[in-house]
Amino acid sequence: MKNNIVTALAFFRLLTFQKTLNYALLASSFQLSRLLGRPIIWGKPTTLSIEPTTSCNLRCPECPSGLRDFSRPTGMLQDALFKKTIDQVQGHLTWLHLYFQGEPFLNPRFLEMVSYADSKGIFTSTSTNAHYLQEKQVSEVLRSGLKQLIVSMDGITQDIYEKYRVGGTLEKVQEGIKLLLSERQKSGQNFPRVVLQFLVTGQNEHQLPELKQWAKEMQVDELQLKTTQIYDFENGSELIPSDLGYSRYVPEGNGKWKLKKKLENKCWRMWQGAVSTWDGKVVPCCFDKDAEYVMGELKAQSLASIWSSLPYQNFRKQLLSDRTQIEICRNCTE
Numbered sequence: 001m002k003n004n005i006v007t008a009l010a011f012f013r014l015l016t017f018q019k020t021l022n023y024a025l026l027a028s029s030f031q032l033s034r035l036l037g038r039p040i041i042w043g044k045p046t047t048l049s050i051e052p053t054t055s056c057n058l059r060c061p062e063c064p065s066g067l068r069d070f071s072r073p074t075g076m077l078q079d080a081l082f083k084k085t086i087d088q089v090q091g092h093l094t095w096l097h098l099y100f101q102g103e104p105f106l107n108p109r110f111l112e113m114v115s116y117a118d119s120k121g122i123f124t125s126t127s128t129n130a131h132y133l134q135e136k137q138v139s140e141v142l143r144s145g146l147k148q149l150i151v152s153m154d155g156i157t158q159d160i161y162e163k164y165r166v167g168g169t170l171e172k173v174q175e176g177i178k179l180l181l182s183e184r185q186k187s188g189q190n191f192p193r194v195v196l197q198f199l200v201t202g203q204n205e206h207q208l209p210e211l212k213q214w215a216k217e218m219q220v221d222e223l224q225l226k227t228t229q230i231y232d233f234e235n236g237s238e239l240i241p242s243d244l245g246y247s248r249y250v251p252e253g254n255g256k257w258k259l260k261k262k263l264e265n266k267c268w269r270m271w272q273g274a275v276s277t278w279d280g281k282v283v284p285c286c287f288d289k290d291a292e293y294v295m296g297e298l299k300a301q302s303l304a305s306i307w308s309s310l311p312y313q314n315f316r317k318q319l320l321s322d323r324t325q326i327e328i329c330r331n332c333t334e
Contacts, residue, residue, distance in 0.1 A: 019093070105131075128151060281297055282297065
């Protein structure tokens with residue numbers, strides 16, 4: 001609860017009248033679009049995810065970075081493209097998540113990018129597997145202005161942790177978290193807020209009591225228990241937990257599995273924000289991991305022009321009429 005308050009205060013301090021008005025325009029146009037059944041877009045993206053890199057040190061089984069299974073090019077976000085994008089959006093962007101696929105700390109300019117966005121009055125967050133939180137990096141993180149650091153840790157013992165985080169070392173992750181929290185306290189800072197994220201699977205769900213105790217002892221700012229996205233969920237998977245409260249999927253009764261939530265012909269994400277790959281391709285959301293639905297390219301177009309373009313509007317139109325026809329929506333919890 002305390003973490004939510006501290007995070008919210010930091011977020012609201014960065015709001016301006018222009019950003020607030022822009023959010024109100026997006027929200028009202030979303031509701032009007034649902035009512036009329038056709039896409040109307042007022043305002044510009046209020047959130048944006050930008051991918052620092054597709055490279056990753058781990059080989060997680062339900063991740064294209066881990067599987068080395070991208071059909072799109074792999075690479076590193078370049079400083080010039082990043083700054084060009086931030087300069088365009090700084091007036092209306094409220095939240096920047098510097099993550100999409102890959103491990104962001106593998107981009108050598110990553111924390112410089114965080115600092116640049118922070119200097120423009122944008123709330124910044126990222127997600128990491130925390131294998132690169134050594135003394136030098138922790139010091140740079142604390143100086144960067146990063147507001148939220150989400151750490152993925154899907155096991156409380158090495159044998160369970162490495163079943164999903166293949167190639168990872170749990171001790172290194174835990175030491176990195178401990179070091180960051182210790183150095184943050186010494187510096188008298190409140191940020192970044194450290195969110196420990198645990199993907200609940202059939203392999204690790206028995207460790208939840210131990211995990212909660214560890215998180216409490218470490219005094220992480222927040223513990224998030226998340227459901228796991230599984231690609232071929234229809235035939236079941238050992239990753240689906242027995243406690244279906246932590247599952248995105250439920251049995252259909254014929255040996256098959258289905259999404260727990262029924263897909264509705266709406267999606268606030270399509271009115272709220274966008275995602276950019278390391279090379280500037282704008283895609284509708286984080287479920288489009290292979291960039292199959294490219295709405296435009298930031299190397300040649302402004303985000304504002306892409307946001308209101310015909311491809312984007314046609315995508316929103318399809319979503320409002322029959323979302324089941326969009327491939328990336330079929331495994332979505334929105």
